[in-house]
Amino acid sequence: MTFYVQKFGGTSVGTVERINAVADKVSGFRTAGHDIVVVVSAMSGETNRLIALAHEFSEQPEAREYDALVSTGEQVTSALLSMALINRGCPAVSLNGGQIQIQTDDVHSKARIRTIESERIDAEIKAGRVVVVAGFQGVDSRGNITTLGRGGSDTTAVALAAALNADECQIYTDVDGVYTTDPRVVDGARRLEQITFEEMLEMASLGSKVLQIRAVEFAGKYKVPLRVLSSFEDGPGTLITTEENEEMETPKIAGIAFNRDEAKITVLGVPDVPGMASKILGPISDKNIEVDVIVQNISEDGTTDFTFTVHRNDLTAALEVANKVASELKAREVKGDDKVVKVSLVGVGMRSHAGIASKMFAVLADASINIQIITTSEIKISVVIEEKYMELAVRSLHSAFELEGPSPVEQ
Amino acid sequence: MTFYVQKFGGTSVGTVERINAVADKVSGFRTAGHDIVVVVSAMSGETNRLIALAHEFSEQPEAREYDALVSTGEQVTSALLSMALINRGCPAVSLNGGQIQIQTDDVHSKARIRTIESERIDAEIKAGRVVVVAGFQGVDSRGNITTLGRGGSDTTAVALAAALNADECQIYTDVDGVYTTDPRVVDGARRLEQITFEEMLEMASLGSKVLQIRAVEFAGKYKVPLRVLSSFEDGPGTLITTEENEEMETPKIAGIAFNRDEAKITVLGVPDVPGMASKILGPISDKNIEVDVIVQNISEDGTTDFTFTVHRNDLTAALEVANKVASELKAREVKGDDKVVKVSLVGVGMRSHAGIASKMFAVLADASINIQIITTSEIKISVVIEEKYMELAVRSLHSAFELEGPSPVEQ
Numbered sequence: 001m002t003f004y005v006q007k008f009g010g011t012s013v014g015t016v017e018r019i020n021a022v023a024d025k026v027s028g029f030r031t032a033g034h035d036i037v038v039v040v041s042a043m044s045g046e047t048n049r050l051i052a053l054a055h056e057f058s059e060q061p062e063a064r065e066y067d068a069l070v071s072t073g074e075q076v077t078s079a080l081l082s083m084a085l086i087n088r089g090c091p092a093v094s095l096n097g098g099q100i101q102i103q104t105d106d107v108h109s110k111a112r113i114r115t116i117e118s119e120r121i122d123a124e125i126k127a128g129r130v131v132v133v134a135g136f137q138g139v140d141s142r143g144n145i146t147t148l149g150r151g152g153s154d155t156t157a158v159a160l161a162a163a164l165n166a167d168e169c170q171i172y173t174d175v176d177g178v179y180t181t182d183p184r185v186v187d188g189a190r191r192l193e194q195i196t197f198e199e200m201l202e203m204a205s206l207g208s209k210v211l212q213i214r215a216v217e218f219a220g221k222y223k224v225p226l227r228v229l230s231s232f233e234d235g236p237g238t239l240i241t242t243e244e245n246e247e248m249e250t251p252k253i254a255g256i257a258f259n260r261d262e263a264k265i266t267v268l269g270v271p272d273v274p275g276m277a278s279k280i281l282g283p284i285s286d287k288n289i290e291v292d293v294i295v296q297n298i299s300e301d302g303t304t305d306f307t308f309t310v311h312r313n314d315l316t317a318a319l320e321v322a323n324k325v326a327s328e329l330k331a332r333e334v335k336g337d338d339k340v341v342k343v344s345l346v347g348v349g350m351r352s353h354a355g356i357a358s359k360m361f362a363v364l365a366d367a368s369i370n371i372q373i374i375t376t377s378e379i380k381i382s383v384v385i386e387e388k389y390m391e392l393a394v395r396s397l398h399s400a401f402e403l404e405g406p407s408p409v410e411q
Numbered sequence: 412m413t414f415y416v417q418k419f420g421g422t423s424v425g426t427v428e429r430i431n432a433v434a435d436k437v438s439g440f441r442t443a444g445h446d447i448v449v450v451v452s453a454m455s456g457e458t459n460r461l462i463a464l465a466h467e468f469s470e471q472p473e474a475r476e477y478d479a480l481v482s483t484g485e486q487v488t489s490a491l492l493s494m495a496l497i498n499r500g501c502p503a504v505s506l507n508g509g510q511i512q513i514q515t516d517d518v519h520s521k522a523r524i525r526t527i528e529s530e531r532i533d534a535e536i537k538a539g540r541v542v543v544v545a546g547f548q549g550v551d552s553r554g555n556i557t558t559l560g561r562g563g564s565d566t567t568a569v570a571l572a573a574a575l576n577a578d579e580c581q582i583y584t585d586v587d588g589v590y591t592t593d594p595r596v597v598d599g600a601r602r603l604e605q606i607t608f609e610e611m612l613e614m615a616s617l618g619s620k621v622l623q624i625r626a627v628e629f630a631g632k633y634k635v636p637l638r639v640l641s642s643f644e645d646g647p648g649t650l651i652t653t654e655e656n657e658e659m660e661t662p663k664i665a666g667i668a669f670n671r672d673e674a675k676i677t678v679l680g681v682p683d684v685p686g687m688a689s690k691i692l693g694p695i696s697d698k699n700i701e702v703d704v705i706v707q708n709i710s711e712d713g714t715t716d717f718t719f720t721v722h723r724n725d726l727t728a729a730l731e732v733a734n735k736v737a738s739e740l741k742a743r744e745v746k747g748d749d750k751v752v753k754v755s756l757v758g759v760g761m762r763s764h765a766g767i768a769s770k771m772f773a774v775l776a777d778a779s780i781n782i783q784i785i786t787t788s789e790i791k792i793s794v795v796i797e798e799k800y801m802e803l804a805v806r807s808l809h810s811a812f813e814l815e816g817p818s819p820v821e822q
Contacts, residue, residue, distance in 0.1 A: 016467040056427040062497045069490035072483035079480035083468045094479050099554050
């Protein structure tokens with residue numbers, strides 16, 4: 001008997017037929033003797049319908065009420081899937097964020113999970129029921145409904161798997177696993193049998209979009225084995241684990257990630273004094289704007305240039321803050337650019353293999369792609385380049401690092 | 412400063428425009444310095460949409476999940492109205508049944524309120540906010556979502572007004588008050604300025620449909636002044652109070668109610684022994700079928716005929732139970748008839764005025780309407796007649812009892 005937490009996203013529960021298909025799958029697992037907690041998203045389109053309703057009243061709907069509104073989408077799906085299961089003779093019970101006591105902080109629409117009560121779910125599982133959880137939501141300490149942000153149902157699933165000590169957290173999605181890069185960009189992109197949390201974190205945060213980054217962080221922190229697999233086809237998917245697979249020769253590179261949603265802000269001619277970086281980024285973070293790449297080059301004439309990237313949607317707000325701070329810091333100029341993308345090589349094998357960075361830069365140079373920013377970590381090298389070169393960069397790198405070949409695991 | 416609980420039904424919040432109109436009205440009251448708790452229903456059509464979704468999965472959806480599903484409709488409206496209020500600079504906060512802790516029993520879809528926590532609402536009002544409550548719902552002792560049944564938002568409003576010691580509970584609806592009878596049946600039907608709880612109870616339970624009967628019971632029990640008024644037009648509506656208006660000559664009759672949804676079941680030739688009635692009605696009530704009229708005539712040959720009415724939707728289920736019980740009791744026969752209606756005269760003035768019953772029967776006889784069943788109470792006389800005579804009976808009685816004249820209060 002295995003204890004699975006299974007998450008089904010909006011496309012997987014987008015219609016009555018698909019909810020019935022999920023019910024077939026889940027009741028099959030239950031019949032096979034497994035304990036199952038299911039986490040569901042809103043039916044695809046439903047969250048957008050609710051958001052559109054909110055925008056009929058206000059361009060910037062009040063955050064608390066917005067969460068109270070959109071969280072209903074997941075509750076609807078969880079009740080419907082429970083009905084479908086019960087109808088198949090599979091005992092089931094739906095629970096929302098408040099009923100489980102998924103306690104979060106009070107940052108509406110971007111809340112973070114603090115604790116989860118396992119008591120109620122444990123009791124329901126002991127009573128033989130499948131527990132169907134409304135994903136994406138929680139409650140703050142006063143009982144106000146919060147949401148975890150888009151993709152938050154993944155986080156709900158992993159957090160539940162950790163809190164309940166599940167054997168595996170399975171994320172059912174419309175792709176059948178994690179690929180070496182986006183198959184829509186590179187024809188030869190290949191599904192990975194296995195990937196480490198660290199690699200997956202870099203892949204997810206850089207735009208592979210299969211899993212929400214926070215879900216992977218959570219899973220890595222609590223060592224919850226995580227599997228990405230297809231709702232629509234059978235197959236093993238991709239397992240994300242704590243361990244590098246030692247039975248095979250570690251491939252140098254797991255994959256190539258990219259992010260089209262970047263915007264770049266450069267503060268030019270900042271006096272290079274201690275605390276400068278936090279003086280710029282503090283007010284940005286106070287506005288709840290997430291910063292991705294941060295680079296600062298060495299100072300020459302007592303001033304330096306400070307560059308960071310944010311989500312394109314946040315560029316206007318971030319520029320406003322940056323301009324204010326820049327004038328306080330007596331910086332020379334602030335520049336914004338939303339025509340940039342980030343492309344990254346990711347792989348734990350990088351650690352022990354020299355020459356990957358230089359090879360990467362050479363490949364890009366051969367394709368006449370100018371590199372604007374370089375940042376590196378233990379297992380990742382990222383470059384920010386002009387938007388129009390993105391596909392060319394990804395394809396050139398995918399081919400140069402021989403990612404098209406059959407997976408070593410499948411050999 | 413007055414403390415109002417105001418309830419807006421599905422039609423009153425049926426569109427974005429109407430929710431905005433409600434927000435204008437409510438923020439106007441707030442600006443005038445009053446404390447306001449608003450109770451809202453689901454946007455009209457929304458509950459039916461959710462029910463249709465449920466029926467895609469099962470003809471008889473599981474009750475707990477059904478409640479979890481349909482309760483989202485009210486949560487959506489409460490969040491939207493709160494946004495609309497906040498957008499007008501009127502601080503507001505939405506709360507659902509679980510957040511307020513509207514504790515009910517665990518009879519799903521027909522739950523009854525046990526207790527209400529006033530703490531959170533008191534704090535929000537003290538902080539100057541309008542509290543927008545999702546009507547129609549509560550939670551049982553385990554935190555499962557329950558619903559109060561159709562029209563349950565009225566009950567929510569009155570229960571809140573009682574628990575919070577509000578000065579008046581205002582039910583905004585698509586009619587501008589309580590009428591002497593249904594204006595769609597009788598042209599001369601007249602709005603009542605005032606009516607007693609007892610009269611209103613009889614009017615509501617007999618099909619006037621302006622207010623849910625349980626809401627009126629609650630209001631009467633806790634002496635909450637209740638006012639029915641129009642969402643769309645200004646006007647005083649009808650006040651429902653504990654006191655008969657002593658300044659005017661008490662009218663004999665408050666109004667004429669009727670109910671088209673009746674079905675009649677007669678158990679013929681039941682051995683007339685003690686406990687017979689409860690042996691028949693016990694199993695009916697165990698199925699959660701509500702019984703309306705109950706009559707039993709005197710016994711002649713050691714057997715008697717026992718008749719009761721139920722809602723037409725419950726006829727098949729009730730007949731099934733009645734047939735089973737009848738054969739156990741060795742009754743001769745069970746007959747069902749769903750082509751009946753009930754017409755009633757209601758008025759506290761009846762108590763002290765003889766001759767009203769005989770006048771009523773004479774009026775019906777003059778119209779050649781055969782009376783199948785008669786039941787009476789202190790302030791009401793009801794007859795069950797063939798369905799096709801309903802309009803004729805109501806019009807004849809309305810005219811004979813001179814209900815068309817101007818209201819005594821308005822003279």
